[in-house]
Amino acid sequence: MQIKKGTEIEVRIDSLVYGGRGIGEYEGKKVFVDGVAPGDKVRVSLTRIKPRFMEANLREVLEEGAVRIEPRCKHFDVCGGCKWQFLPYEEQLRVKEQQVRDSVERIGGFSGDLVGEILGCEEPWFYRNKMELSFGPKGMLGFYPPGYHYEVFDLEECFLQSTQVAEIAAKVREFARVNGLEVFDKKSHEGFLRNLVIREGKNTGEIMVNLVTAPGEFSQKEEFVRLMEGVDSVWWTKVFQEEGRRTRLEEELLAGKESLVEKLGDLKFDILPQAFFQTNTKQAEMLYSLVVEAACLKGDEVVLDLYCGTGTIGLFCARQARKVVGVEVNAAAVESAKMNAKRNGIENAEFYLGSVDSVLGELPKADVVIVDPPRSGLGEKVVDGVCEFGAARIVYVSCNPATLARDAAWLRERGYSLEGVKPVDMFPQTSHVESVAVLSR
Ligand SMILES: C[S@@+](CC[C@H](N)C(=O)[O-])C[C@H]1O[C@@H](n2cnc3c(N)ncnc32)[C@H](O)[C@@H]1O
Structure with missing residues (x-):
């Protein structure tokens, strides 16, 4: 068979390499594929052919490797977040x-x-102290699937965030739907709502909510603040763009205190909305x-x-x-x-x-x-x-x-x-x- 881009071959996955891709061998050449587990026999379509290796996209899992388990989350197929859910934690x-x-x-x-x-x-679940969700059309609030820049899927469950964070996200989604708030469109650059960032001090229990929007009137601001009652720090961040590129941010503290406090060992850290902190x-x-x-x-x-x-x-x-x-x-x-x-x-x-x-x-x-x-x-x-x-x-x-x-x-x-x-x-x-x-x- 002549091998070229698009050719479909069958390959057995030997192991996973750094970065998460599976590696198998076909006629003496290494083949790299995403979304596979060790031991899987898969049908793949070649995307890149080099003298010593090839890259391919997964078409079908023909035989599941013995280590595979059923992913816990219903969004596993579309979400890029937890790509190793099909492996037991010990195997990961x-x-x-x-x-x-x-x-x-x-x-x-x-x-x-x-x-x-x-x-x-x-x-190994519920460990993240920061969730950054994106608003999508028709009242959706979730993530972009890998490779997609414009289409968000609605996040109905996520086993990396706490129940409290999920509840806040659900409230904001409902708030946006009921008020008919427009979602920012990355193509036309029109609309308002962009992201919802929720941070949680795992050792302090503090919560910070940051609503990220395009510049514009936020006439439901007071209502949003009331909705966020009990949240320690509530921010509104406006993203300014010119010719599609971010130029600056304008941040407004809507309620509560400026920073979220997290404890590591016996040290306390003040975390501002834009600051990096281990997740x-x-x-x-x-x-x-x-x-x-x-x-x-x-x-x-x-x-x-x-x-x-x-x-x-x-x-x-x-x-x-x-x-x-x-x-x-x-x-x-x-x-x-x-x-x-x-x-x-x-x-x-x-x-x-x-x-x-x-x-x-x-x-x-x-x-x-x-x-x-x-x-x-x-x-x-x-x-x-x-x-x-x-x-x-x-x-x-x-x-x-x-x-x-x-x-x-x-x-x-x-x-x-x-x-x-x-x-x-x-x-x-x-x-x-x-x-x-x-x-x-
Ligand atoms: C992996 S993070 C480590 C941060 C910190 N040690 C921690 O545990 O939170 C790497 C850091 O390097 C910074 N950085 C990247 N390039 C740098 C450079 N050329 N000089 C100084 N800092 C840099 C980034 O802004 C980032 O904060």
Whole structure:
């Protein structure tokens, strides 16, 4: 059979690779497919043909792999949120741990024995502290299916959000329907309602609601505020656009207090509507505790917290270090970090706005460097800069095992040895995996 784009073939899925795609083999070539489980026999249609691998779209599952289970949520087929629901949680953990081990071995050239057992979630459902829903035509409020930018499906159930959050979403949906509020149309740029963002302090019980709209008259504002009675912080955010591109936001506090308070360990964090905060509160506490443990602080160290976001990791370390210096490129996050230091009475932590690659030379010498970069990792230039500090330990928090393994290999060339890697599951039911790696000189 001549193989070309669109050709349909049958393939058995051997395993899942980083990013969540399944991998099988056809006539000596690897085939990558989305939406499949290990052991599945599937019919797929080829979309890309390369000398060593092919990519394909799933057409039909011919035989289900033994590990498959019935997805819990009725929206599984359309929603891109929980794509691994068809795997039991133990199997999700096994696959994630193996993916980290594979990256460390194949990309980094290290022994896979350095990878420890994955730290799973006690509760693999209802863990999200933030839900961002989109309004759609005919009173719908839900998510865009993967690959769709204009059509929202109505979210009737979601096992990642709490009942309280679901109830607020249902109330707002009804409010929009009853009042006949127009939904913003991404094509014509007309209409009003865009998103509903609900945040929940899992350890404090506080709730923040942010109604995001296009600029315009909100004549039912008072009624909306009454509807949100009991919510700790109610915001209205207007998104301004020019030629289809966001130019600025205008935020108005409608009721309650400005920020939502969340507790991690014994620290309290003020979270403003636009600020980044780890979405799985319980696992964030576990992750940060692991980082502090890995840093082996005795009290007299200078610690750098690079890519510090709202300063959570640095603040977790501050009481056990002489000084913490955080660097972050997002101005709102740096403001939050400073605010959170003050709120917790921490005086030995400083946070600076800047891009890590351009400010490394201006930072003090450090005993411990903690890095938590985006998926693209550090890159060789930042690895070089980090090595200049001569720190005894580097703690590397990573959301991408491939770039972690690559960077760890560069650090090895410059005198650091990898002591261990601990995978952590922050996002059950998805293919994402976080890791904490420790390197020492
Ligand atoms: C994975 S998050 C980590 C945030 C924080 N450590 C936490 O746990 O909440 C990565 C952070 O790096 C920031 N960032 C991305 N590129 C950066 C750069 N070149 N320099 C400094 N910060 C950067 C992002 O804004 C984001 O806050």
